[in-house]
Amino acid sequence: MSFAVSSNARTVFVLLAIALHESPRIHVVRPLYIFVIYFVFVFFAVGSLETNATPSRCESLEFLCVVEPTEHPLDRTGRDEIPTLEEIRALADRRNLDAAWEEIQRFLEENPDHIEGRLLSGVFSIWRGETDRAADVFRKLVDDRPDLAEPYNNLAAVYASKKRYQEAEDALKQAISANPSYGIAWENLGDVRIERASLSYQRAGKLYAFEGRSNIEVEAKMGRKFVAIKKIQDEIGYSFHAHGMAGKRLRGEMDVDATAVTGDPDSANADAAPRVESSGVACYSVGPLPDKASFVSITDWFEGNDIFTSTYTRDAQQSNDYEVFIPPSDDLSDPNALIERMQGDGIHDITPISHGDLEQGVMIGVFDAEDAAQRRIDELWEKGHKARYRPRTRLEKQYWIKAYPAVDSSLDKLVFTKRFATHALRTIPCE
Numbered sequence: 001m002s003f004a005v006s007s008n009a010r011t012v013f014v015l016l017a018i019a020l021h022e023s024p025r026i027h028v029v030r031p032l033y034i035f036v037i038y039f040v041f042v043f044f045a046v047g048s049l050e051t052n053a054t055p056s057r058c059e060s061l062e063f064l065c066v067v068e069p070t071e072h073p074l075d076r077t078g079r080d081e082i083p084t085l086e087e088i089r090a091l092a093d094r095r096n097l098d099a100a101w102e103e104i105q106r107f108l109e110e111n112p113d114h115i116e117g118r119l120l121s122g123v124f125s126i127w128r129g130e131t132d133r134a135a136d137v138f139r140k141l142v143d144d145r146p147d148l149a150e151p152y153n154n155l156a157a158v159y160a161s162k163k164r165y166q167e168a169e170d171a172l173k174q175a176i177s178a179n180p181s182y183g184i185a186w187e188n189l190g191d192v193r194i195e196r197a198s199l200s201y202q203r204a205g206k207l208y209a210f211e212g213r214s215n216i217e218v219e220a221k222m223g224r225k226f227v228a229i230k231k232i233q234d235e236i237g238y239s240f241h242a243h244g245m246a247g248k249r250l251r252g253e254m255d256v257d258a259t260a261v262t263g264d265p266d267s268a269n270a271d272a273a274p275r276v277e278s279s280g281v282a283c284y285s286v287g288p289l290p291d292k293a294s295f296v297s298i299t300d301w302f303e304g305n306d307i308f309t310s311t312y313t314r315d316a317q318q319s320n321d322y323e324v325f326i327p328p329s330d331d332l333s334d335p336n337a338l339i340e341r342m343q344g345d346g347i348h349d350i351t352p353i354s355h356g357d358l359e360q361g362v363m364i365g366v367f368d369a370e371d372a373a374q375r376r377i378d379e380l381w382e383k384g385h386k387a388r389y390r391p392r393t394r395l396e397k398q399y400w401i402k403a404y405p406a407v408d409s410s411l412d413k414l415v416f417t418k419r420f421a422t423h424a425l426r427t428i429p430c431e
Contacts, residue, residue, distance in 0.1 A: 082106060082107055082111075083106065083107060085107070085116060085120065087103070088100050088103045088104050088107065089120070091103065097124065097127055097128070101128065104117060104120055104121050104124055105121070108121060113144075115145060115148070118137060118140075119137075119141065119150055119151065121137055122134045122137035122138050122141070122151075122154055123154065125137060126154075126161075131158050131161055131162065134154070134158050135155060138152075138154045138155035139155065142155065142174075146178070147178055148178060148179075149175040149178040149179035149182040149185055150175075152171045152172065152174040152175035152178060152185070153172065153175045153182070153185045153188060156168040156169075156172045156185075157188070160188075160192060165196045165199070166196075169196070172185050172189040173189070176189070194232055197229060198229045198308060201310070202308065202310070205310050205312070229308070282411075282428075283402065283427070283429065283430040284402070284403040284405075284426060285400065285401070285402050285403075285428045286298055286400070286403070286420075286425055286426070287398065287399060287400030287401060287423075288400060289400070289401070289423065290398070292399070294399070294423065295311070295399040295401070297420075298420060298423065299311065299401055301416075301419060302401070302403050305411070307403050307404065307411055308405075309401050309403050309404070310401075310402045311399065311400065311401050311402070312400050313398060313399055313400070321366050321368050321392050322366065322367045322369075322370055322373035322391055322392060323363065323366055323373075323389060323392045324365045324366070324367065324373050324376050324387055324388070324389045325353070325358055325362060325363045325364060325387065325389070325390075326338070326361055326362045326380075326385060326387050326388070327358060327361045327388060328358065328359060335352040335353075335361070335362055336352070339352065339362060342383075345383045347364070347380070349364065349365055350362055350363070350364055351363045364376070364380065364387060367389075370391075373389040377389055404430065411425075413425055
């Protein structure tokens with residue numbers, strides 16, 4: 001092991017050696033002098049080691065470090081010292097959000113009107129999941145400084161987290177009005193409009209179904225739009241940026257998830273890779289649904305679980321009952337005369353048919369079950385009336401729903417089956 005000795009230590013060492021050699025009395029106290037020389041050498045050598053040692057990470061980088069356990073990461077000179085915003089941001093960068101929150105409160109106690117401090121307090125509130133508090137902070141900033149874009153942008157992030165997209169868009173327009181060159185606000189405005197477009201397409205699909213419109217071309221176009229919107233949202237990750245510094249970006253941009261704002265420190269200030277659609281994500285179809293009530297209930301359930309849906313209708317022929325009739329014939333030139341005869345035989349509920357393929361015939365009744373219709377036919381034949389029956393078909397609307405789960409909102413098939421036991425959930429291609 002070698003030691004780097006400073007020039008001062010070497011000088012003292014040489015002077016003591018010379019004195020030891022030239023002194024006529026040195027032989028008497030030589031052991032004492034040797035001890036003194038050794039002590040002085042060690043003292044300066046150790047001092048030189050501390051002076052010339054390689055700087056620690058704390059000293060060589062712009063970093064806040066705690067070498068020894070202390071009461072608080074910022075307690076270097078005492079609790080009375082107010083931290084700077086750079087120190088507070090450094091705590092947040094290191095995921096020490098509780099300490100950062102405590103220090104920003106101390107900072108604002110001394111500087112209650114500090115704009116950047118207030119912005120940072122609002123962003124920290126978002127990270128902590130206190131979105132109502134964050135909204136109050138940003139609203140007060142908007143009132144105090146309507147010329148700044150950042151408070152409007154951050155307020156929009158809070159609105160978007162609560163799915164209040166119209167208010168989010170209005171706030172972003174205010175941000176852009178305050179600073180037309182504020183790129184983050186433009187990006188966030190695009191994200192809001194993508195989300196609103198998705199909701200509009202879902203609304204249109206519902207209305208088409210309610211109106212009973214059955215148009216293959218329209219439904220195919222709506223389906224393509226749903227798939228496209230879903231892919232866009234999966235690709236961009238749909239995150240909002242909230243800034244804690246006015247006039248310029250923070251050293252590390254603060255990302256706030258607008259769809260599920262949480263206080264998770266692992267998500268704060270992280271450069272997340274874009275989300276892409278996983279091959280494991282499946283899409284689903286439900287239908288045919290017999291009525292609007294089932295259609296609305298299932299659609300609302302999907303939307304409540306953040307699953308996009310498209311809807312469409314189909315006209316289907318339904319055979320629900322059976323008609324008993326006497327068809328028109330050459331012998332039946334006067335239906336009214338036939339009706340009088342049948343009434344004389346005790347047969348009632350007779351109606352002449354005035355249009356359709358049975359025009360000039362006579363309708364005798366409509367029966368829910370085929371065997372009931374057959375019994376009525378037998379009775380009529382016994383009385384000499386050559387009656388027949390046939391199923392009566394009619395067009396009825398059938399409702400279908402397609403579900404497109406996002407990457408982060410997979411569909412729990414077991415929960416769906418328990419909730420809607422009579423409706424099958426089928427897996428279909430997402431394209």
